[in-house]
Amino acid sequence: MSSFPARAVIDLAAIRANVRSLASHAPTAQVLAVVKADAYGHGLLPVAQAAVDAGATWLGVAQLGEALELRAHGVTTRLLTWLYAPGAPLGQAVAADVDLSVAAPWALDEVVAAARAVGRPARVHLKVDTGLGRNGLTPAQLPDVLDAALRAEAEGAVQVVGLWSHLAFADEPDHPAVRAQAVVFAEALALVEGRGARLEVRHLANSAATLTSPELHYDLVRPGIAVYGLSPVPQLGGPADFGLTPAMTLEAELVTVKEVPAGQGVSYAHAYVTPGTTTLGVVPLGYADGVPRHASGAADRPGGPLLVGGRRLSVAGRVCMDQVVVDLGPGAPDRAGDRVELFGTGAAGGPTAQDWADVAETISYEIVTRVGGRVPRVHVDSERDEAVAEPQAEGAAR
Numbered sequence: 001m002s003s004f005p006a007r008a009v010i011d012l013a014a015i016r017a018n019v020r021s022l023a024s025h026a027p028t029a030q031v032l033a034v035v036k037a038d039a040y041g042h043g044l045l046p047v048a049q050a051a052v053d054a055g056a057t058w059l060g061v062a063q064l065g066e067a068l069e070l071r072a073h074g075v076t077t078r079l080l081t082w083l084y085a086p087g088a089p090l091g092q093a094v095a096a097d098v099d100l101s102v103a104a105p106w107a108l109d110e111v112v113a114a115a116r117a118v119g120r121p122a123r124v125h126l127k128v129d130t131g132l133g134r135n136g137l138t139p140a141q142l143p144d145v146l147d148a149a150l151r152a153e154a155e156g157a158v159q160v161v162g163l164w165s166h167l168a169f170a171d172e173p174d175h176p177a178v179r180a181q182a183v184v185f186a187e188a189l190a191l192v193e194g195r196g197a198r199l200e201v202r203h204l205a206n207s208a209a210t211l212t213s214p215e216l217h218y219d220l221v222r223p224g225i226a227v228y229g230l231s232p233v234p235q236l237g238g239p240a241d242f243g244l245t246p247a248m249t250l251e252a253e254l255v256t257v258k259e260v261p262a263g264q265g266v267s268y269a270h271a272y273v274t275p276g277t278t279t280l281g282v283v284p285l286g287y288a289d290g291v292p293r294h295a296s297g298a299a300d301r302p303g304g305p306l307l308v309g310g311r312r313l314s315v316a317g318r319v320c321m322d323q324v325v326v327d328l329g330p331g332a333p334d335r336a337g338d339r340v341e342l343f344g345t346g347a348a349g350g351p352t353a354q355d356w357a358d359v360a361e362t363i364s365y366e367i368v369t370r371v372g373g374r375v376p377r378v379h380v381d382s383e384r385d386e387a388v389a390e391p392q393a394e395g396a397a398r
């Protein structure tokens with residue numbers, strides 16, 4: 001066991017159940033589980049394996065390095081990566097049978113050059129910017145890049161296997177921008193197929209669209225946050241409403257419990273002052289571990305929620321780099337060493353990553369992906385009821 005007094009426990013059975021649930025929401029599509037950013041902080045390799053075990057036939061990562069790491073560890077599932085800069089080692093991706101997104105004219109040139117050098121065709125997904133205004137070929141750029149890609153295909157340097165795009169308002173399914181992007185995507189598709197591309201997969205849907213917009217599923221859905229059991233549309237429903245279970249529980253042990261008098265200022269700048277005689281507990285997780293400093297508590301504003309001894313409490317005063325303080329109340333029974341849950345499945349009144357997101361005015365994605373590299377990830381399997389991996393710092397896997 002790590003000596004670190006806190007950990008993120010990841011239930012791989014929840015990951016598997018979530019992937020199955022997503023597949024049932026998109027029965028006509030394959031599932032690409034997005035495992036970028038160290039599987040949203042949950043641990044790349046164990047999550048990727050669990051997703052594949054549950055039927056994901058594709059995996060997706062933003063960074064090439066994560067794709068190569070999956071291959072280096074024997075993951076043979078179809079794999080798409082999409083964010084690289086000029087000069088990236090694309091030959092390694094081609095040699096490792098990693099599908100590459102092409103989102104700019106220069107990218108096609110580099111993919112073709114890499115494929116020629118390696119001596120095998122690169123599998124390419126053309127990315128169209130249908131309205132997100134981020135990555136992707138504009139509809140104006142698409143025809144020329146498509147023609148160049150089809151020439152490279154004729155020569156054996158690439159296979160144009162996919163056309164894809166990404167939504168700006170998927171979490172607001174009724175927003176007119178969703179419909180507008182779908183129209184642009186359909187037009188791009190007609191162009192690409194009309195010029196003779198034989199696509200394997202057309203894909204547009206992230207978690208939100210997978211759960212709420214079946215008309216956008218096409219051949220492949222690309223859920224990320226829902227794989228981890230968090231709702232992409234918290235205003236429309238929580239995880240349980242979509243058949244999802246949060247996979248990560250962030251927990252720690254109290255390192256100090258002590259009685260203090262009324263009027264005790266708590267943590268930096270005394271943003272919280274004890275209203276009466278009470279008990280303070282110190283929790284050894286802070287903003288270096290991903291606890292948002294925006295979830296600090298003050299007299300008029302409770303901080304991030306915590307479950308201690310079955311009671312739902314909140315951070316008192318400023319979130320520090322390594323620790324937070326909780327007001328346990330007068331005569332509290334808690335002891336140093338007792339377990340504190342910052343977030344988890346939400347069962348038994350416990351807080352969730354969404355609750356932290358609400359307090360910090362952000363999204364649950366940021367809460368789980370920010371859990372720091374020094375916090376050990378402990379992978380468990382509630383179906384098999386055993387730890388499946390030694391605690392491992394996030395950074396150590398890279």
Ligand SMILES: *Cc1c(COP(=O)(O)O)cnc(C)c1O
Nearest residue numbers: 034166206207208222223224225
């Ligand atoms: C991150 C990402 C996804 C997954 O998004 P979620 O909202 O987490 O489901 C899908 N596609 C692309 C291109 C992404 O960058």
